[in-house]
Amino acid sequence: MREFGFNRPLRRGAASAVAAALGVCVSLGLAGCSGSGGAGSAPEAAKASPKASPSPEPAWDTSPKSLAAVGDSITRAFDACSVLSDCPESSWATGTDPEVRSLAVRLLGKEAAAKRSWNFANSGARMADLPAQMEQAAAESPDLVTVLVGANDVCRASVDAMTPVAEFRADFAEALRTLRAERPKAQVYVASVPDLKRLWSQGRGSAMAKKVWSLGICPTMLGEPDAVDSRSTQRRDSAYDRVVAYNEALAEVCAKDERCRYDDGAVFDYRFGTGQLSRWDFFHPGKDGQARLAEIAFRRVTAE
Numbered sequence: 437m438r439e440f441g442f443n444r445p446l447r448r449g450a451a452s453a454v455a456a457a458l459g460v461c462v463s464l465g466l467a468g469c470s471g472s473g474g475a476g477s478a479p480e481a482a483k484a485s486p487k488a489s490p491s492p493e494p495a496w497d498t499s500p501k502s503l504a505a506v507g508d509s510i511t512r513a514f515d516a517c518s519v520l521s522d523c524p525e526s527s528w529a530t531g532t533d534p535e536v537r538s539l540a541v542r543l544l545g546k547e548a549a550a551k552r553s554w555n556f557a558n559s560g561a562r563m564a565d566l567p568a569q570m571e572q573a574a575a576e577s578p579d580l581v582t583v584l585v586g587a588n589d590v591c592r593a594s595v596d597a598m599t600p601v602a603e604f605r606a607d608f609a610e611a612l613r614t615l616r617a618e619r620p621k622a623q624v625y626v627a628s629v630p631d632l633k634r635l636w637s638q639g640r641g642s643a644m645a646k647k648v649w650s651l652g653i654c655p656t657m658l659g660e661p662d663a664v665d666s667r668s669t670q671r672r673d674s675a676y677d678r679v680v681a682y683n684e685a686l687a688e689v690c691a692k693d694e695r696c697r698y699d700d701g702a703v704f705d706y707r708f709g710t711g712q713l714s715r716w717d718f719f720h721p722g723k724d725g726q727a728r729l730a731e732i733a734f735r736r737v738t739a740e
Contacts, residue, residue: 500579591654
């Protein structure tokens with residue numbers, strides 16, 4: 437807290453008034469008081485006390501010993517191994533698949549990762565589901581919690597149905613509070629929401645991708661993929677802008693938590709191609725995409 441000094445000259449008056457004023461100075465310990473009311477030096481003890489040193493920020497542990505993951509189908513590695521099913525063994529966060537080399541494996545080693553990492557993500561989850569997942573994660577007392585969620589908040593039946601940014605932000609803040617209530621010192625790595633518009637631009641040249649997307653995958657971005665009229669363009673732009681706004685909210689909330697690290701948009705900025713996508717739905721990351729997510733997370737978590 438900033439300290440305020442007092443320097444109010446006493447009026448000239450009787451000696452008794454001066455003595456009384458000096459008594460006030462001594463009893464209150466105010467710096468800068470002078471018996472003559474001028475610029476006389478105050479006793480050393482009455483000078484402003486030294487400012488307290490600011491508390492150092494807690495050091496980030498680049499080698500956590502346990503890990504819990506929360507989020508959506510990306511972290512469950514949906515469609516990474518087989519069609520229409522979760523494949524948690526190939527998850528970028530906690531999987532054991534050697535083709536992926538998950539964050540848990542890179543940090544803990546294969547054997548330890550199998551014992552000290554947990555995946556509480558759910559396919560189809562939105563940000564509103566994160567507080568409950570955080571409660572599950574906190575129960576395992578992890579050193580690190582990974583967060584990747586938000587695509588389902590954008591991928592709705594219409595633009596109007598997308599999660600409002602204020603709700604998205606509030607639910608993320610609530611999720612962090614839920615974790616902090618049980619694990620105040622747990623570290624949190626937050627991945628940005630992927631660039632769904634790049635997904636559209638990369639996959640729209642594939643007849644198979646468009647056929648799969650027509651089944652209802654992310655209508656706000658992938659519906660009518662060949663349409664470039666103003667209505668379709670505005671719909672995609674609105675979805676893109678919402679992803680950007682979500683990422684800004686993630687960064688803002690994370691910045692207020694001294695043990696939270698946002699990826700600074702690394703996942704959003706990654707220039708993925710169809711080779712990183714599932715060969716079944718051209719939407720979720722395949723094994724190669726999961727491996728890229730693991731690489732990005734590992735670099736951020738282990739950065740000094």
